Amino acid sequence: MSGAKSYSAFSDSEWDKSLRSLYEERINTIHKQEHTSASLQDQHEQIIKKAVCLALNKTGSEWGEPPAHFAFFLMGSGGRLEQSFWSDQDHGLVYESTNEEDELYFLHLGKEIVHALEKVGYKRCEGNVMASNPKWCCSSEKWKNQLKQWLHEDKWETLRYSLTFIDARAVYGKTELVDQLKQTFFQVVSNNPRMLVRLTENTGRLKKGIGLFNQLLVETKGVHKGKFDFKQIVLFPYVNGLRLLAVQQHILSSSTVHRFEQVTNEHLKQSQKSFEQLLEKRVTWQKEIEHYENIHHLSIENLSKEERKQIKEWVREGHRLYQTIERLLKG
Template structure:
């Protein structure tokens, strides 16, 4: 007869030692190796999964086995396979139970996951988009109601939450739950076309990147003064535009590159920019390789760029803005 499973009875120090070991592994595999964007995403994925599994073992050692099926999912750059060398946490949990005690279990698990990822080098999300937050750690039924509520409220904040969830990608657990929630969300939006227009308006403000004399515009104040906001000006027009098309076409894939690939042929004008976006991601790694802290990862020092690199950067600024504006015009015409 098989006995009950015995979990490690580590104290906090022993768990922290395991997280420190994983942090050292992260340094070796992410920061001390040459990477393409694809290989970097793979390295992040391995580290994150190991950290989450450690957190799950810690929760099990204190609370026992998970009381229901669940899925842990990434959002943000992790959900889209677009992380740079440093990134913060954007994630959530969904579980197949509506029992209050079970919710307490998964919120505790979410807290352990946040702690583990922080120890491993992923900073906490300033907006608290993490599985320790009840808004992002819900039963399947509550997630369905919450998604409906976000759309029904039709506020800037709730539409922003909706767009964030569209980039959700399950990496541990019962992946089907996340896919089913996204399909439900797509159906809700499809049945009320005005919602797609509202989501388009939510992401429509593109930060200006070029000045009157075709110069790259840098931050004029704050902690990034003198630096160029690569994330907002260059990356986001592509990311936000393709996310909107993914909603319209009900594409479950979260990667911007896969969203390009899965667009129908009638969107050839958009599809042909996939290669440009891929090159953008590769150049980003070259330019950000020496950055040692998350808070600096999204801003570039233009002095480090050659004249040809600046020229290319300007091309991406114009191309991304035009891409988004074309998508915006297309979706504003949706009935």
């Protein structure tokens, strides 16, 4: 690729030293600082970009410069700008090339990115939604065909992949490549309105959060027994609803907050303030959590009466919001 930088030798010891240094930077800037939700996202992005640059340097020193323009993108909470203090990896690569041999380069780059992020403190995705997986590391043309295929197959799994992708947000490289893929996605759905109904059905199961006696419902078994699933019960009804509206209204933004700002329905916009408040409160509640596995559950016995009341209000509002959006999209 003309105009690209040249890469000097990058030994294994230098690679390991650089990753250890970046891990320490992560601990100091993310875990040892006071944060708002926005500042936490900024710090995550800075660390992730540095990890990508290290992986690119490592790959470049061994394989040469990238053979085509590309974009590295985050999905999941990273794509939506909703990461907590600990986060797993959800990401992909798209590149401008019709040369099948270039796939080997970018899959290798994806593998190095996964390794770098893991060493820096981002757990590997259990579902393998990462740029080291050929499903999530494709040329622009292959990506477009894959998105069309996922939607037309109309299976629970392929629709789940589609919804995962629509939260993609480019953080390194040629960002237009991701926007072009989203436009392809939007066009396919516009041409077949039933697909929007099917996508809605894919996210329609809302996890109950309040019991018959107005109590918050906690997990009754498993490793999180006795704890409240904040992510599924409180956060996701807002997230899933606004994602569906983004598809319907061709909103390129991946952030739930930005989607709220851009939707055309003024009544639905009224829930934006609550969503922003719950993101801020989550930062306060989760600051002391030391492991990714515990980041999405709350110990409600540590919450005040007012805090529990607030959670119940968010649960009710989020569920009403999602159900309203569901009715709108199903016609």
